[in-house]
Amino acid sequence: MSVLVIAxxxxxxxxxxTLNAVTAAVxxxxxxxxxxxxxxAATVAQSxxxxxxxxxxxxxxAPHLADGLAENLAEQxxxxxxxYTHILAPATACGKNVMPRVAAKLDVAQISEISxxxxxxxxxxxxxxxxxxxxxxxxxxIKVITVRTTGFDAAAATGGSAAVESIAAVGDSGKSRFLxxxxxxxxxxxxxxxxxxxSGGRGVGSGENYHKLLEPLADKLGAAxxxxxxxxxxxxxxxxxxxGQTGKIVAPTLYIAVGISGAIQHLAGMKxxxxxxxxxxxxxxxxxxxxxxxxxxxMNVAVPELTAAI
Amino acid sequence: xxxxxxxxxxxxxxxKVRVKSDGSGVELDNVKMSMNPFDEIAIEEALRLKxxxxxxxxxxxxxxVTACQETIRAGLALGAERGILVETTTELQxxxxxxxxxxxxxxxxxxxxxxxxxxxxxxxxxTGQMLAALLGWPQATFASKVVIADGKASVTREVDGGLETxxxxxxxxxxxxxxxxxxxxATLPNIMKAKKKPLDIMKPxxxxxDVTPRLKTLKVVEPPKRKAGIMVPDVAAxxxxxxxxxxxx
Numbered sequence: 001m002s003v004l005v006i007a008x009x010x011x012x013x014x015x016x017x018t019l020n021a022v023t024a025a026v027x028x029x030x031x032x033x034x035x036x037x038x039x040x041a042a043t044v045a046q047s048x049x050x051x052x053x054x055x056x057x058x059x060x061x062a063p064h065l066a067d068g069l070a071e072n073l074a075e076q077x078x079x080x081x082x083x084y085t086h087i088l089a090p091a092t093a094c095g096k097n098v099m100p101r102v103a104a105k106l107d108v109a110q111i112s113e114i115s116x117x118x119x120x121x122x123x124x125x126x127x128x129x130x131x132x133x134x135x136x137x138x139x140x141x142i143k144v145i146t147v148r149t150t151g152f153d154a155a156a157a158t159g160g161s162a163a164v165e166s167i168a169a170v171g172d173s174g175k176s177r178f179l180x181x182x183x184x185x186x187x188x189x190x191x192x193x194x195x196x197x198x199s200g201g202r203g204v205g206s207g208e209n210y211h212k213l214l215e216p217l218a219d220k221l222g223a224a225x226x227x228x229x230x231x232x233x234x235x236x237x238x239x240x241x242x243x244g245q246t247g248k249i250v251a252p253t254l255y256i257a258v259g260i261s262g263a264i265q266h267l268a269g270m271k272x273x274x275x276x277x278x279x280x281x282x283x284x285x286x287x288x289x290x291x292x293x294x295x296x297x298x299m300n301v302a303v304p305e306l307t308a309a310i
Numbered sequence: 311x312x313x314x315x316x317x318x319x320x321x322x323x324x325x326k327v328r329v330k331s332d333g334s335g336v337e338l339d340n341v342k343m344s345m346n347p348f349d350e351i352a353i354e355e356a357l358r359l360k361x362x363x364x365x366x367x368x369x370x371x372x373x374x375v376t377a378c379q380e381t382i383r384a385g386l387a388l389g390a391e392r393g394i395l396v397e398t399t400t401e402l403q404x405x406x407x408x409x410x411x412x413x414x415x416x417x418x419x420x421x422x423x424x425x426x427x428x429x430x431x432x433x434x435x436x437t438g439q440m441l442a443a444l445l446g447w448p449q450a451t452f453a454s455k456v457v458i459a460d461g462k463a464s465v466t467r468e469v470d471g472g473l474e475t476x477x478x479x480x481x482x483x484x485x486x487x488x489x490x491x492x493x494x495x496a497t498l499p500n501i502m503k504a505k506k507k508p509l510d511i512m513k514p515x516x517x518x519x520d521v522t523p524r525l526k527t528l529k530v531v532e533p534p535k536r537k538a539g540i541m542v543p544d545v546a547a548x549x550x551x552x553x554x555x556x557x558x559x
Contacts, residue, residue, distance in 0.1 A: 100439035109524035175448035183472035292539040305545040
């Protein structure tokens with residue numbers, strides 16, 4: 001049995017989510033190989049080779065593989081897919097984009113966002129915005145899977161000593177072309193991997209207030225900043241701050257929800273956090289039903305007070 | 311250019327779902343059903359492309375039980391020209407739906423398929439990608455902006471770190487993210503008119519598609535409940551709890 005993990009990276013460094021996918025792969029048993037596709041991505045391959053549990057790294061390089069376009073990436077995976085019983089990728093935007101394409105070409109079902117492995121063919125995954133956990137069994141010869149990163153610990157980034165083997169790159173599909181990227185610049189921990197998250201909702205009132213209130217608190221806690229859909233739609237912060245069913249799924253040690261009512265779709269993204277704190281002026285807000293510690297009050301007073309007290 | 315928009319009938323997004331006590335699934339009887347929210351956004355985008363003169367016809371398709379006709383009618387009331395129901399009582403998984411949609415897309419000779427990025431019931435986020443793969447078309451997933459010109463679609467996509475813009479050669483499959491647009495409401499006259507619009511019904515067998523589920527659902531359970539929390543009177547008490555009880559700061 002051999003398991004292939006699709007590495008996520010930006011041609012310079014390996015993304016943390018890959019480490020969680022490696023842990024899931026190791027749990028399945030068998031040899032774990034990591035596929036790195038990109039351009040000038042040798043350093044990424046070297047990092048992948050040092051990840052504990054990885055037996056081999058395959059490196060495919062070409063200019064048209066640089067930007068992770070699904071049309072090309074899927075073909076690269078398909079070129080070696082038949083050597084594996086399981087193909088895993090983290091359930092990030094990139095993994096969600098490419099894996100169903102791979103599965104369809106192999107004529108197998110794809111299993112999305114697994115949160116637990118019961119056996120080599122049986123997996124648990126959340127459905128209905130996390131309100132039901134389904135256990136599914138696959139009879140397909142190759143299991144194509146995306147891994148919910150919060151369901152699995154990150155593998156150690158060092159301690160491994162896998163060999164890096166270059167493989168032939170597939171040709172360019174010619175059907176898609178990368179144009180530009182507009183990334184939010186963050187000098188904070190990445191939302192998906194943060195230990196502490198400070199998150200704001202519609203109740204925060206404005207973008208200005210969001211930054212004024214939440215940034216000092218996040219700075220003090222070394223936290224990432226998140227937001228509810230309402231805060232994103234109101235333009236307080238960019239879309240990629242969104243935590244929830246359609247945004248990022250997070251499970252930090254501490255999640256502080258400020259001015260967030262706690263709609264089903266938001267809870268779907270954060271209710272596996274270890275400790276949840278809610279600060280809201282409405283005592284009836286549903287967020288208090290999942291909060292370990294709730295404080296009813298004016299955030300404009302409470303948040304600066306909290307920032308000063310820690 | 312014809313646009314095909316697949317729509318799914320799902321439990322309304324506001325409903326708190328209940329897991330059946332026998333672990334076979336979630337309770338669907340007497341529960342409010344609606345069109346999947348992402349699919350409403352897909353229809354809206356198709357209609358805007360028609361209004362901009364890019365598309366000539368918008369066809370709404372749904373796969374599933376007879377009641378999916380209501381979902382299709384809802385799409386017709388928004389302004390789509392006609393509907394297609396691929397009727398079956400078999401549980402449909404994304405791969406089967408993608409195969410059905412491929413058959414419909416080829417039969418109807420569409421140039422563009424716009425679907426929602428995921429259904430809020432199975433949360434799979436697979437069908438659009440699978441459809442693109444089966445058709446051999448490019449895929450523009452998680453779209454928040456679509457510009458179509460000169461046989462190409464330039465699509466801004468929501469990715470983890472922000473936004474990415476890619477160019478795709480038509481024909482293509484686009485999957486809609488929440489931020490793509492603000493869907494319109496159906497007016498009463500349009501709801502009445504929609505009742506007279508054509509709605510074809512066909513069976514998976516007629517399309518030559520085997521829809522047998524590939525994944526077996528062994529059981530469905532409720533997620534672990536969180537222990538009830540406590541309310542603290544002030545910030546000092548909160549800080550004390552976080553430091554000394556939860557030990558997280």
